[in-house]
Amino acid sequence: MAYTALRTTSRPTGRRHPLVATAMVLPLAALLVVVFGGWEAVVTQASSVGVMLGR
Numbered sequence: 001m002a003y004t005a006l007r008t009t010s011r012p013t014g015r016r017h018p019l020v021a022t023a024m025v026l027p028l029a030a031l032l033v034v035v036f037g038g039w040e041a042v043v044t045q046a047s048s049v050g051v052m053l054g055r
Contacts, residue, residue, distance in 0.1 A: 016024075033042055 029042075033039055
């Protein structure tokens, strides 16, 4: 019984909040853009995604 009580109060694992995932990915993405000079490609892809989402 005590084991199940501890298990239900523990933090769920497996999924992160989208903002946490974004905060983890953005520094690496920025580094790759600087290293490979792909700013135009990033802007083009972001624009395409924005159009696809209807913004």
